Amino acid sequence: MTISPYRIRGETGEWEVVVGLEVHAQVVSRSKLFSGAATTFGAEPNAQVSLVDAAMPGMLPVPNRECIRQAVRTGLALDAQINKWSRFDRKNYFYADLPQGYQISQLYHPLVGEGTIEISLDDKDPEGSTKTVGIERIHVEQDAGKLMHDQHPTMSYVDLNRSGVALMEIVSRPDMRSPAEAGAYLRKLRAILRYVGSCDGNMEEGSMRADVNVSVRRPGEPFGTRTETKNVNSVRFVMAVVEQEARRQVDLIEDGGRVVQETRLYDPDRNETRSMRSKEDAHDYRYFPDPDLLPLELDDAFVANCRASLPELPDAKRHRYETTLGLTPYLAGVLTAEVETARWFEALLAATAVKQGKDQAAVARQTANWLTGELFGALNRLGRNLEDAPVSPEQSAELLALVADGTISGSIAKQVFEKMLESGDAAGAIVEREGLRQTSDAGAIDAAVAKVLADNADKVVQYKAGKEALFGFFVGQTMKAMQGKANPQVVNEALRKTLG
Ligand code: ADP
Ligand code: MG
Numbered sequence: 118m119t120i121s122p123y124r125i126r127g128e129t130g131e132w133e134v135v136v137g138l139e140v141h142a143q144v145v146s147r148s149k150l151f152s153g154a155a156t157t158f159g160a161e162p163n164a165q166v167s168l169v170d171a172a173m174p175g176m177l178p179v180p181n182r183e184c185i186r187q188a189v190r191t192g193l194a195l196d197a198q199i200n201k202w203s204r205f206d207r208k209n210y211f212y213a214d215l216p217q218g219y220q221i222s223q224l225y226h227p228l229v230g231e232g233t234i235e236i237s238l239d240d241k242d243p244e245g246s247t248k249t250v251g252i253e254r255i256h257v258e259q260d261a262g263k264l265m266h267d268q269h270p271t272m273s274y275v276d277l278n279r280s281g282v283a284l285m286e287i288v289s290r291p292d293m294r295s296p297a298e299a300g301a302y303l304r305k306l307r308a309i310l311r312y313v314g315s316c317d318g319n320m321e322e323g324s325m326r327a328d329v330n331v332s333v334r335r336p337g338e339p340f341g342t343r344t345e346t347k348n349v350n351s352v353r354f355v356m357a358v359v360e361q362e363a364r365r366q367v368d369l370i371e372d373g374g375r376v377v378q379e380t381r382l383y384d385p386d387r388n389e390t391r392s393m394r395s396k397e398d399a400h401d402y403r404y405f406p407d408p409d410l411l412p413l414e415l416d417d418a419f420v421a422n423c424r425a426s427l428p429e430l431p432d433a434k435r436h437r438y439e440t441t442l443g444l445t446p447y448l449a450g451v452l453t454a455e456v457e458t459a460r461w462f463e464a465l466l467a468a469t470a471v472k473q474g475k476d477q478a479a480v481a482r483q484t485a486n487w488l489t490g491e492l493f494g495a496l497n498r499l500g501r502n503l504e505d506a507p508v509s510p511e512q513s514a515e516l517l518a519l520v521a522d523g524t525i526s527g528s529i530a531k532q533v534f535e536k537m538l539e540s541g542d543a544a545g546a547i548v549e550r551e552g553l554r555q556t557s558d559a560g561a562i563d564a565a566v567a568k569v570l571a572d573n574a575d576k577v578v579q580y581k582a583g584k585e586a587l588f589g590f591f592v593g594q595t596m597k598a599m600q601g602k603a604n605p606q607v608v609n610e611a612l613r614k615t616l617g
Contacts, residue, residue: 123295125333127367133336134363135343136299137291138355139328140306141284142316143260144187148285150259152220158322162276170281172216177409178207179479183411184283187315188228188257194313194430195252199420204412205257208402213275214262222258222286224404229255234289235432236301243435243450248288250302251290260284285316286405291330291340296356303327303352304454308431312456326350329383331362332376339566341366342376346383346390358383362390364597434459442466442481451489457503461510462488463483468514470488473521479518487517491531507538516544528601529553557604559611564590565598566611580616588612 120194124131149156152169169176192199204226207219232252262280268271287306293299307325308314317324327350332343344366346358361383366376383389429437431453438449452462466484470477492513496506516537520530525548538548548554554564570577570590580587595608 119245122336123297124336125363125367127371129371131336132333133554134296134359135291135292135332135334135340136293136295137343138289138299138302138360139330139345140287140289140294140303141260141326141328141351142191142198142285142287142310142318143324144184144257144285145315145317146181146183146187146283147260147288148181148183148259149281150181150184152281157519158319158324161277166277166280169275172218178221178407179284179411180413184229184257185545186419186423187283187313188255188285189415189420190311190313191287192232192255192429193227193420193424194315194427195229195232195234195255195287197252198230199257199415200228200230201415201417201420203228204358205407205410206404207407208258208404212261213273214264214277214280216262216280218257220261221407221410222404223256225324226404227254227256231539234302234305236305237450237505238297238300238301240450241447246448248292248298249422250298251344251559252313253288253290255285255287258284258286269318276585279543289345291332291609293359295565296359299329300356303355307352308456312428312430313425313582314428320350320352323597324352329355329362331366331369333363333366339418341370341540342378344376344379344381344390345396346381353478357385357388358390358615359417361388365390376590391541418445429457431459438481441487442478442571444481444485448485448489458488461503461506464510465513468511469517472514472518480521483517483521487513491534495534499538507541508534510536512543519544519548523555523604524548524602525553526555526601526605528596529555532601553602555604556599556602557607559607561604562595562599563615564593565603566608566615569594569598569617579614588616591616 121516123134125134132334147156148154152167153168155165159167168330169178183512191197203223205221208222208224210218211218234250235247236251237247237252239246260279260282262275262277264273265274266275281484289302293302307318311318320326326348326568329346329349330343331346332341344362346362349355349358353416369376378396380396381391384394385443406460419586435449435453438444439446449527462485465488466477466481469480469484473480492506496502516534518528519525520527525533533544533553536542537544573594576587591612592608593607594604
């Protein structure tokens, strides 16, 4: 399947948008990039600040091995080149949340070089519409502190808890061509980081934020001048920025204006970008190698160890779900999109296979359908996530086993599941307590069939005259008379026998 290219219609013809993202991802590690201070989110202001983070005179940075390890693991997960020799640089500027007067970053020799991310543009057909987006580099750098201007009308406060926390800056190539592609890229990158465990991907808490570079051009022409919209903190906002900014640039150019390279801000309330400052170039920052730090040199064993620690990643997992478990591309895509979903599914699949004494492949479809249908439906209604699902994979496997061995019917299973959600009780206990076992008791079923046929004598006549579709009606009425507990197969047989 091909997706038609995204075009902006202007007064003078069609335009193409070009997008490149710089994503800042906070590294999961207990302590900061160059100090031993803690990184926990939400601590009291300035409770997690070492003398290094506060830039006291004479303090020296010491690289945190775990932060480097996480960045290397991330690079490997993006099929990127790992630079065994890299170096830290000082990026000099003044800001009240930056006590050092410079940020330690990596300009000339980043830790990670070129890599790729596969994005898919169609959920229903995740394999039919993929595109590869290039990664230019990943470098490691310090985060700044935070300024708070809103507590008191005439005062600003500085919180240095975030000062010195490790960030990975993941820079894409200008390879995206629509809001949807930018959204898909960010979602996929976030998913990979969360699989790897190198960033929690929590955009609301600011653990991941994107600088969105946008330019427009006539299809096929060279790239136009770009603007950079800073610190965009949700997938939806990134897509909105691409759309709004492309529109603004097209209107500007068509009115005879010129796009200037600048840094902009996104205002979600007004859904527009605004100019913040003209863009500075690398040379404005007077980058130079940080004399307090030796170059980083990685040995083969360290990199091999990082590689060995990687889990199965989303693309590989999706492929395995399709080939060895026989799931549809759609289901495989849904189940692997988030690491929690995949984990939950695999726990459920393992428990289900054990309970039913079957291979995982033999129960994969039943399990996948139940999870994406019943459980997701319930979570949606309850406004909950899988992480705080009211049932466990083991409890769910018990319910599925009761359906598989014929103890309860599929429709009764829905009722039992509702009761599990309400009470937290086990499926088997609910079935016994409420007498929901499916019955194959021929006597009771025959009696119900006889009553249904007697009550609907007119329909029996129509049926016998050839209106065969009424058979389903009789089945439904009999099931209803049996409160859903009759074995549907026995009901079918009894009806056929009686109706002749
Ligand atoms: P800087 O370091 O000044 O921010 P880079 O060359 O590193 O500039 O590019 C930053 C980001 O801008 C990258 O993600 C890149 O893909 C993107 N980019 C570069 N040129 C363009 C362009 N013409 N249109 C859109 N994005 C672009
Ligand atoms: Mg930049």
